[in-house]
Amino acid sequence: MNSKTLACNGIVKTYGKKEVLHNIDLSIEPSKIYGLIGRNGAGKTTLLSIMTAQNPASHGTVTYDGMPVWENQTALDHICFSRELNPLIGWGSNNLKAKDYLKTAAIYYPNWDQTLADRLIKDFELDVKKRVCKMSKGMMSMVTIIIALASKADITILDEPVAGLDVVTRDLFYKELLDDYAQTGRTFVISTHIIEEAADLFEETIILKDGSLLLKENTQELLERAFHISGKAEDVDAVCAGLLTHHTENIGRSKGVTVLLEPGQTLPGNADVSIQPVSLQNLFVALCGRES
Amino acid sequence: MNEYLTQEKSIYIQISEMIENDILRDILMEEEKVPSTNDLARLYSINPATAAKGINLLVDSGILYKKRGIGMFVMTGAKELIRKRRKEAFYETYIKSLLTEATSLGISKEELIALIRREDA
Numbered sequence: 001m002n003s004k005t006l007a008c009n010g011i012v013k014t015y016g017k018k019e020v021l022h023n024i025d026l027s028i029e030p031s032k033i034y035g036l037i038g039r040n041g042a043g044k045t046t047l048l049s050i051m052t053a054q055n056p057a058s059h060g061t062v063t064y065d066g067m068p069v070w071e072n073q074t075a076l077d078h079i080c081f082s083r084e085l086n087p088l089i090g091w092g093s094n095n096l097k098a099k100d101y102l103k104t105a106a107i108y109y110p111n112w113d114q115t116l117a118d119r120l121i122k123d124f125e126l127d128v129k130k131r132v133c134k135m136s137k138g139m140m141s142m143v144t145i146i147i148a149l150a151s152k153a154d155i156t157i158l159d160e161p162v163a164g165l166d167v168v169t170r171d172l173f174y175k176e177l178l179d180d181y182a183q184t185g186r187t188f189v190i191s192t193h194i195i196e197e198a199a200d201l202f203e204e205t206i207i208l209k210d211g212s213l214l215l216k217e218n219t220q221e222l223l224e225r226a227f228h229i230s231g232k233a234e235d236v237d238a239v240c241a242g243l244l245t246h247h248t249e250n251i252g253r254s255k256g257v258t259v260l261l262e263p264g265q266t267l268p269g270n271a272d273v274s275i276q277p278v279s280l281q282n283l284f285v286a287l288c289g290r291e292s
Numbered sequence: 293m294n295e296y297l298t299q300e301k302s303i304y305i306q307i308s309e310m311i312e313n314d315i316l317r318d319i320l321m322e323e324e325k326v327p328s329t330n331d332l333a334r335l336y337s338i339n340p341a342t343a344a345k346g347i348n349l350l351v352d353s354g355i356l357y358k359k360r361g362i363g364m365f366v367m368t369g370a371k372e373l374i375r376k377r378r379k380e381a382f383y384e385t386y387i388k389s390l391l392t393e394a395t396s397l398g399i400s401k402e403e404l405i406a407l408i409r410r411e412d413a
Contacts, residue, residue, distance in 0.1 A: 033339055171337065174337040175334055175337065178330070178333050178334050178337065178340070179334060181340070182330040182333070182334075182340060197337070200297070200303055200336070200337060200338040200339065200342065201337060201338065201339055202339060203339045203341050203342075219339070219342075220302060220303065220304065220342055220345070223302070224302060276300075277299060277300060277301070277302075279299045
């Protein structure tokens, strides 16, 4: 089991005049499954590609076990970033047959597990004679999942691994992920838009909003301090006095808000309002969605 | 153990309650081994740390105990203990909400008792 941390220190990324990542400090600790969530364009893929030295940062450094990852093969041998495949690119490596694509991947990862790769190809019923660029979105996702799991890298990063996969295959992926995690205890960072079903997999959740780190917290602890409060508008306002509210919705005399309690804050137990737990997906919408 | 998870409660609390339910229904017997955190994690597609939190809750309350290097086991007397605790909580968890609903529907206590006594209920 590895014991080394992947750390971002003050990462800034600019494309021309546009700053897309703002001063990100983030540390990925060993032996945890992280979920990275953010809206389209929040900077998830840019951040992941910088963390894995596939894209240079404009400012700041990324280190693994204290050493910079940039152009450092010793560090990069421990890291796998299985990128989302682009169906619009029909040349280069995308023109390879899936089995050749996987063979190429095998060369990059010193701990590559061919037995696992072969079994996953069978379980996913993936036609490896097909060219990657001719595959459906779901099949491309299978290829990226196989690479990530078979890499056996200490830190394995998957960018939207379940995009385009049907629900049965997604479930298969989650179970394979947990099996692998149980055996190896390696670190996973997974970005996804299918928050509802993956939320319980994540020991910690990282939320990126408009290029900034909004929060990084133990998922269960985060949800334990999140509540949806609804009822007569005055009553809801009275309960939420002094609390930071998100995503207010009004209909007639009724009002609903989401609150994230800070340490020391509590909700009164006797008020005539409904207080409900909030799922990660609803919390994400409350924190990152538009205020109506 | 094969119940669905809901969003109404923390996952680890649901895990501990499901194990308790299985003990009450003799699906899990006293002195028998309970599924490992990895088994539970896989079954529900949840993080093993969350499953472990649910198991530990039951260890702390004397329902399960750990045999080092082997796993978690159901304590002798666990079934009786769960019954006793749930009976104590019965008023808070069930009766209170029953009375609230009855009051808002205008059902009197006498009517409520008659309903409970109803043969086909």
